[in-house]
Amino acid sequence: MPQIRFENRTYALNGDESVLDGLTRQGVSIPSSCRSGICQTCLMRAVQGRPPADAQKGIKETLRERNFFLACACVPMEDMELSLPSDDDLPHIKARVVSKERLNHDIMRFRLRPAAEFNYRAGQFINLHHDDWVRSYSLASVPRGEDFLELQVQRLPGGRASGWLHDECKAGDELNLQGPLGDCYYTQSDVEQSLLLIGTGSGLAPLWGIARDALAQGHRGAIHLFHGSRTAAGLYLSDELRALTQAHANFHYTPCVSGPDAPDKIIQGRANAVALAQFPQLKNWQVFLCGNAAMVKSTKTKAFLAGAALKDIHADPFEFGVTPPREESAQAQG
Amino acid sequence: MSKSLYERIGGEAAVNAAVDIFYRKVLADDRINRFFETVDMEKQAAKQKGFLTFAFGGPHHYTGKDMRQGHAHLVKQGLNDSHFDAVMENLGATLKELNVPAELIAEAAAIAESTRNDVLGR
Numbered sequence: 001m002p003q004i005r006f007e008n009r010t011y012a013l014n015g016d017e018s019v020l021d022g023l024t025r026q027g028v029s030i031p032s033s034c035r036s037g038i039c040q041t042c043l044m045r046a047v048q049g050r051p052p053a054d055a056q057k058g059i060k061e062t063l064r065e066r067n068f069f070l071a072c073a074c075v076p077m078e079d080m081e082l083s084l085p086s087d088d089d090l091p092h093i094k095a096r097v098v099s100k101e102r103l104n105h106d107i108m109r110f111r112l113r114p115a116a117e118f119n120y121r122a123g124q125f126i127n128l129h130h131d132d133w134v135r136s137y138s139l140a141s142v143p144r145g146e147d148f149l150e151l152q153v154q155r156l157p158g159g160r161a162s163g164w165l166h167d168e169c170k171a172g173d174e175l176n177l178q179g180p181l182g183d184c185y186y187t188q189s190d191v192e193q194s195l196l197l198i199g200t201g202s203g204l205a206p207l208w209g210i211a212r213d214a215l216a217q218g219h220r221g222a223i224h225l226f227h228g229s230r231t232a233a234g235l236y237l238s239d240e241l242r243a244l245t246q247a248h249a250n251f252h253y254t255p256c257v258s259g260p261d262a263p264d265k266i267i268q269g270r271a272n273a274v275a276l277a278q279f280p281q282l283k284n285w286q287v288f289l290c291g292n293a294a295m296v297k298s299t300k301t302k303a304f305l306a307g308a309a310l311k312d313i314h315a316d317p318f319e320f321g322v323t324p325p326r327e328e329s330a331q332a333q334g
Numbered sequence: 335m336s337k338s339l340y341e342r343i344g345g346e347a348a349v350n351a352a353v354d355i356f357y358r359k360v361l362a363d364d365r366i367n368r369f370f371e372t373v374d375m376e377k378q379a380a381k382q383k384g385f386l387t388f389a390f391g392g393p394h395h396y397t398g399k400d401m402r403q404g405h406a407h408l409v410k411q412g413l414n415d416s417h418f419d420a421v422m423e424n425l426g427a428t429l430k431e432l433n434v435p436a437e438l439i440a441e442a443a444a445i446a447e448s449t450r451n452d453v454l455g456r
Contacts, residue, residue, distance in 0.1 A: 033384075034394060034395060036395060039380045040376075304375065305362055
């Protein structure tokens with residue numbers, strides 16, 4: 001009979017017993033609801049051993065790849081070590097700052113060299129621990145072809161973490177990272193599928209990685225990236241993105257300025273509104289939404305109503321610990 | 335032995351085909367979408383999937399008590415028969431769109447209908 005390890009204890013399962021039933025029988029409480037493989041409340045992750053295919057039915061591809069499964073539907077074929085979904089089991093890693101470069105008036109690019117191998121997907125994020133604070137920052141780099149990790153940090157008014165990174169952190173400093181986290185990244189299910197990427201502010205960071213990752217993996221369908229900012233000065237990486245449109249005929253870049261100062265050739269309007277007006281039908285599209293949390297939430301619903309399947313909508317809302325005083329400061333990660 | 339409704343309607347594949355269509359209809363329905371507003375659309379979709387599996391006569395462990403507890407906060411917000419009717423209408427329209435035969439739609443509707451008093455806390 002297969003055995004399972006959970007929180008440093010070993011449990012034996014009976015014949016056809018599921019992980020959820022076996023743990024419950026032995027007094028371990030796992031969050032659960034339908035017990036029929038549907039509601040996904042009992043989501044767990046296999047740290048060792050492979051979950052059977054039946055236990056991964058219906059869960060997102062990005063979770064499946066990382067060995068998440070449903071405890072109620074999992075009758076193990078082999079010994080497994082399990083954990084509940086949580087950030088705490090992720091390894092900490094040291095990374096040294098190799099360069100620091102200003103991208104615009106309030107976004108700083110940091111390139112870091114991790115002290116050990118760091119496997120991640122373009123578009124995932126890390127938690128940065130320093131003093132007594134922890135902040136999440138998206139990775140803007142791509143794992144293939146770039147041997148550094150890139151963060152694009154937006155300065156927040158009165159923000160302790162972004163203030164320290166902008167003003168004090170310097171090349172040579174060692175940072176304490178944890179990750180990778182998040183399931184907003186490209187998975188290749190159909191190379192001809194159209195991709196819609198919408199980001200505001202430093203929400204461009206993960207999209208810059210995701211777009212280049214999709215292209216590097218040979219994605220052939222159209223990739224439309226919309227970057228929104230309130231002011232023209234808030235746009236960044238424009239030259240690099242235009243160069244990418246030159247290098248790849250299927251890549252398209254549309255910068256948008258929502259305030260009144262939109263220069264010539266830049267569309268005036270909110271990036272999400274401009275994108276959905278241009279593409280009102282999103283059936284069979286993959287959609288990536290990053291940045292301002294309110295924008296991400298409302299656009300997720302709109303993209304779904306426009307026909308995108310829920311499993312094809314990937315979102316990374318940038319949450320701010322306290323209610324942001326103004327809309328443009330609603331990003332805590334970059 | 336005759337096949338169960340769940341088997342005749344197409345089992346899990348039918349539920350998977352129906353869930354996005356149904357959830358989209360509900361979110362687009364101004365009579366009821368305020369009850370379905372949430373930050374976590376995946377969790378909400380999983381709940382819809384549970385409901386559809388139940389209505390299709392599939393495997394479930396929900397009890398009348400679960401239905402009452404699960405909807406009590408919505409009843410406080412004014413959930414009533416007219417909203418239940420709207421959900422039933424969206425369920426029927428979803429199955430019609432998937433070309434499910436009328437007699438199977440009627441069977442699924444009868445199962446869903448059986449929860450009315452529990453859902454509305456009566």
